[in-house]
Amino acid sequence: MLQDQEAHAAEMERTFIAIKPDGVQRGLISEIVSRFERKGYKLVAIKLIVPSKEFAQKHYHDLKDRPFFNGLCDFLSSGPVLAMVWEGEGVIKYGRKLIGATDPQKSEPGTIRGDLAVVVGRNIIHGSDGLETAKDEIALWFEPKELVSYTSNVEKWVYGVN
Numbered sequence: 001m002l003q004d005q006e007a008h009a010a011e012m013e014r015t016f017i018a019i020k021p022d023g024v025q026r027g028l029i030s031e032i033v034s035r036f037e038r039k040g041y042k043l044v045a046i047k048l049i050v051p052s053k054e055f056a057q058k059h060y061h062d063l064k065d066r067p068f069f070n071g072l073c074d075f076l077s078s079g080p081v082l083a084m085v086w087e088g089e090g091v092i093k094y095g096r097k098l099i100g101a102t103d104p105q106k107s108e109p110g111t112i113r114g115d116l117a118v119v120v121g122r123n124i125i126h127g128s129d130g131l132e133t134a135k136d137e138i139a140l141w142f143e144p145k146e147l148v149s150y151t152s153n154v155e156k157w158v159y160g161v162n
């Protein structure tokens, strides 16, 4: 049964995904990008940047009262971060599934953190945790003109849209 084009468009969402400095330094960019690509999600923005500490504090503002906040912001701003926006049906929630639990000791095998990380302080990847945070994080990390809207030729095969 082919999905209706309008219903498909209405379900589309975008999420902010970042490979943190540990993932970049460990040479895991292609491994991680390929997991999102192979799933069928569409890359709409990507850049490598070293965020300032102030920028890291903005990104993690929800965690400002946690004891690890300062170390976390120092770490995020310690080297290159690969910032990305991925688009797809249900990509916010399912992207978090691909990433796995926050603590790699608890992440399932088969997830990015389960397969590629060992401790919570070096869990290699960030993913937005909801619709509002996705919007806020995309707006924080990217200018609107950096988001590239295009038709992917595989979309009809991924979604069965006519």
Ligand code: IDP
Residues within 6 Å of the ligand: 063, 068, 072, 101, 102, 120, 121, 122, 123, 125, 126, 127, 129
């Ligand atoms: P998330 O990245 O799975 O969304 P959050 O609770 O939002 O997890 O925490 C943000 C980041 O803070 C985590 O990815 C991890 O790097 C770090 N973090 C979370 N909890 C701890 C902790 O207990 N000790 C050290 N770092 C932590």
Ligand code: MG
Residues within 6 Å of the ligand: 127, 129
């Ligand atoms: Mg989080």
